[in-house]
Every structure is written in structure tokens, then in C-alpha cells.
Amino acid sequence: AQSVAQPEDQVNVAEGNPLTVKCTYSVSGNPYLFWYVQYPNRGLQFLLKYITGDNLVKGSYGFEAEFNKSQTSFHLKKPSALVSDSALYFCAVRESYNTDKLIFGTGTRLQVFP
Amino acid sequence: DAGVIQSPRHEVTEMGQEVTLRCKPISGHDYLFWYRQTMMRGLELLIYFNNNVPIDDSGMPEDRFSAKMPNASFSTLKIQPSEPRDSAVYFCASRPGQMNTEAFFGQGTRLTVV
Numbered sequence: 001a002q003s004v005a006q007p008e009d010q011v012n013v014a015e016g017n018p019l020t021v022k023c024t025y026s027v028s029g030n031p032y033l034f035w036y037v038q039y040p041n042r043g044l045q046f047l048l049k050y051i052t053g054d055n056l057v058k059g060s061y062g063f064e065a066e067f068n069k070s071q072t073s074f075h076l077k078k079p080s081a082l083v084s085d086s087a088l089y090f091c092a093v094r095e096s097y098n099t100d101k102l103i104f105g106t107g108t109r110l111q112v113f114p
Numbered sequence: 115d116a117g118v119i120q121s122p123r124h125e126v127t128e129m130g131q132e133v134t135l136r137c138k139p140i141s142g143h144d145y146l147f148w149y150r151q152t153m154m155r156g157l158e159l160l161i162y163f164n165n166n167v168p169i170d171d172s173g174m175p176e177d178r179f180s181a182k183m184p185n186a187s188f189s190t191l192k193i194q195p196s197e198p199r200d201s202a203v204y205f206c207a208s209r210p211g212q213m214n215t216e217a218f219f220g221q222g223t224r225l226t227v228v
Contacts, residue, residue, distance in 0.1 A: 034216055043118075043205060043219035051214040090157065100145060100169065102217055104157040 002027045004093045006105035013081045014113050021076040021108045023091030033074040034092040034102070035065055044090060050074060061085070081112045118220035120206050126226045132194040135223045138187055139208030147217060148181055148191050149205040157205075163189065164211075196227045 003026045013019045025031055032051055036044040048059025055067045065076045076089060091105040119138040127133050139146045147162040161171040166183045174181070178197070183189040193200055203224050207217040 032214060036219075043221045044207075046216045046218070049214075049216055100162060100164065100213075101159060102147070103159065104149075106156040 002031075002093055002095050002099070002101070002103050004091050004103055004105040006089075006091055006108045008108050009106075010109045010111060012111045012113065015083050016080050019078050019081045019085070019110065019112070021089050021091075021110060023074045023076065023105060024072050025074060025091075025093040026072065027093060027095045029095045031074075032094040033065075033067060034094075035059065035063070035074075035076050036090045036092065036104075038088040038090065038107075040087075047076070047089075081110075083112045083114055086110055086112045118206055118208055118218055120204075120220035120223050122223060123221060124224045124226075126228065127196055129197055129227055130195045131227075132192065133196045133200075133225060133227075135191040135204050135206075135225070137189045137191070137206030137220060139189070139206070140218055141187065142210065143208035143218075144211035145209045145217070146183060146189050147207040147209075148189070149207065151203045151205060151222070152201075160191070193225075196225075198227045201225055201227050 005024045034049045035047040037047050038044050047063050048057050050057050050067045058064045063078050065074055067074050088107050088109050090107050092102050094102045121136045144165055148160040150158045160173045161181045163183045181191045203222045205219050205222045207219045209215050209217040
């Protein structure tokens with residue numbers, strides 16, 4: 001069965017510093033990987049996805065993520081954090097052929113301090 | 115497009131009462147998903163539909179929960195009878211039929227059962 005893990009409940013970073021939010025996955029086939037962001041009292045907003053091709057994916061708001069097949073990881077990164085990036089971030093995985101299900105990780109709360 | 119529309123945004127009900135949550139997916143989307151978000155369990159997939167047909171309801175907690183999609187533009191999630199442990203935020207999401215597309219989420223319904 002497919003699964004995704006976000007090992008950190010919270011990540012704290014100072015404004016202007018680079019940030020990384022970690023995600024590892026487990027699927028039996030090829031993965032489709034997604035990052036979503038959730039602001040307080042809002043729904044989830046799509047940030048970026050990896051389907052195939054270049055391992056470095058660029059998305060909204062300056063975020064990017066790197067797909068690493070050997071480490072089964074899809075870490076979210078941003079070169080310079082903003083206070084407004086503070087939110088709850090979810091990694092999600094779907095097997096490319098066997099299922100329509102999108103399975104989410106437990107979420108990581110990002111706190112960017114001024 | 116207005117996006118995925120959920121109603122109501124907030125619902126407070128007494129234990130034992132019937133609760134109906136509503137969702138209007140994005141026009142043209144073939145898939146519709148119902149998720150539940152709690153602090154303890156994170157985001158759980160309850161059920162999803164493809165072209166109005168329920169495909170997988172293995173995430174539905176018990177028989178008190180039921181979901182329908184009578185047409186391509188409307189779905190309901192019903193809880194009867196409701197219990198305090200059903201208190202959560204319920205999200206509806208939809209996506210197009212292509213496998214490499216992302217899901218779009220509604221704002222959610224915050225359900226409180228007292």
C-alpha cells in the first residue's frame with residue numbers, strides 16, 4: 001500500500017534563511033508526488049507536483065522540491081523563507097497506475113520567525 | 115471558475131442528529147474526494163467517486179457515514195446519527211480525469227457535534 005511520511009511535526013526557520021520540509025514515500029510502482037499548503041481556516045492549496053522528468057520541480061511562491069528515487073524522498077525547499085510562508089504543509093503521493101487515491105502525510109507546521 | 119464549493123462552512127449539531135455536508139466540484143472534473151481532517155489522525159480519505167460512481171469507500175469510518183453523488187455537479191456526505199467523535203473538518207476535492215493532475219480542495223466544513 002502507498003504511504004507518505006513527514007518526519008517533522010514542526011520546522012522553525014528565521015526569515016531570509018533557506019527552509020526544507022521533509023517527505024519520504026512508499027509505493028509499489030512509480031509515484032506521483034504533490035505538495036500542498038494549508039493556511040489557518042482554509043482549504044489545501046496546491047504548490048507543486050512531480051510526475052516525471054526533471055527531478056527538481058518548481059512551484060508556486062518560490063517553492064521547489066527535489067525528487068530522489070533512491071532515497072524515496074520529495075523534500076520541499078525554498079531558498080529564502082518569508083514570515084508569510086508560515087503554514088501547514090502536506091506531502092501527498094499517488095501511485096501512477098494502480099490507484100486514484102491521493103494519500104497525505106501528517107503535515108509539517110512551518111514557522112518562520114522575523 | 116469558483117473552485118470547489120462546500121456548504122455549510124460551519125455546522126454545530128447535537129449528538130444523535132443527522133448532518134449533511136454538501137459539495138459542488140469544479141465543472142468538468144471527473145473525480146470527487148471526501149477527506150476528514152482531525153488533529154489526531156490528520157487527513158483521511160473517506161470515499162471517492164469517478165464519474166459519479168463510488169469507487170472506494172474503504173475509508174468511511176462506519177455505517178453511520180454515507181455519501182452520494184447524484185450528478186456531476188453535486189455530492190453529499192451524511193452522518194446519521196452524529197457523535198462527538200465525528201467532530202472534524204471535512205474537505206471535498208475534485209480533479210480532472212487525467213492521471214497526472216492535481217486535486218483542488220474546497221474550504222472545508224467544520225463540524226462540531228456536542
